[in-house]
Amino acid sequence: MPKVQICPYLGKADDPATPILFPSPVNSCFRAPKSITPDLEYQSATCLNPEHKTCPAFINVYDISAVPVYQSPSDIRNRTGKIVIVVSLIVLFLFLLTINLIGLGVIPGLKLDPTPTPIPPTSTIPVVFSPQPTPFSPISTDIPLVTSTITAFIPNTSTPTITFSPTPIARIDLDTVFGSELKFVIHRVRSGESVSLFANQYLSSVEVIQWANLNSLSPLRINQLVVIPVASTVVDPQMPAFEAYQVQAASVSAQALAEDLQTDLAQFLLYNGLNSDAVLPDNHWLIIPRSRP
Numbered sequence: 001m002p003k004v005q006i007c008p009y010l011g012k013a014d015d016p017a018t019p020i021l022f023p024s025p026v027n028s029c030f031r032a033p034k035s036i037t038p039d040l041e042y043q044s045a046t047c048l049n050p051e052h053k054t055c056p057a058f059i060n061v062y063d064i065s066a067v068p069v070y071q072s073p074s075d076i077r078n079r080t081g082k083i084v085i086v087v088s089l090i091v092l093f094l095f096l097l098t099i100n101l102i103g104l105g106v107i108p109g110l111k112l113d114p115t116p117t118p119i120p121p122t123s124t125i126p127v128v129f130s131p132q133p134t135p136f137s138p139i140s141t142d143i144p145l146v147t148s149t150i151t152a153f154i155p156n157t158s159t160p161t162i163t164f165s166p167t168p169i170a171r172i173d174l175d176t177v178f179g180s181e182l183k184f185v186i187h188r189v190r191s192g193e194s195v196s197l198f199a200n201q202y203l204s205s206v207e208v209i210q211w212a213n214l215n216s217l218s219p220l221r222i223n224q225l226v227v228i229p230v231a232s233t234v235v236d237p238q239m240p241a242f243e244a245y246q247v248q249a250a251s252v253s254a255q256a257l258a259e260d261l262q263t264d265l266a267q268f269l270l271y272n273g274l275n276s277d278a279v280l281p282d283n284h285w286l287i288i289p290r291s292r293p
Helices: 040-047 050-054 061-066 073-104 195-201 206-212 254-260 265-272
Strands: 010-012 027-029 183-188 225-230 241-246 278-280 285-290
Touching (some): 040 050, 195 206
Antiparallel strands (some): 241 285
């Protein structure tokens, strides 16, 4: 098996000598005296492959500030909320300051002059018409019949047709991390493996893995499919049980598959990280939410 070439300074926060082999908030960079958590995209592009030798911090420890730091979704939301509050206060302050300056006369306000501007009178030149004799001509008594065509307006009552383009997605294979907020992995059991081994490998716990699977994991059988929550150590009572499923036909929609499998559409889309218009490829792996017995 080829040796994995990752940065030697990458490791878990509680175990610097052991890194997670996929981008994770648990990974930290111990190149500098004070460790940092690199951004997940930076981990994937630099820390977890031979490109780590081009990292500024790897070359020079004093360039650790050049490494982008991971920010959780809650940190991003808090920072955005603070920026919105500060900008709103600045706009409100400028608005009140402008109103006060107009009231004090420092800034002239909009004034309308109530006095109308007089319009100068224009001179009138008398016009004198000289009548000219008009030769008499007999008046014809034949009045032509004028016909007109009236075209009735009929409004267009047809309803416009709106078409939606489905969104194809990349295929998920076994042992591939997927999902949205909560990540999962589907694994096929091999000889000598155990639930505790899966828990240590994916930063989960035996209780969480057992809670996530509809089928019993005791005893664990070879070739059995196991759904593993990633980086989750506390059991969520609201999370349903799952069973692994592989798509058997190409270009099937997520909504149609959820209906065929008689599972809750909202939970199906949420835990698989799918949009409502997603189109699934052939041999794509999914987790199907099920009610607990």
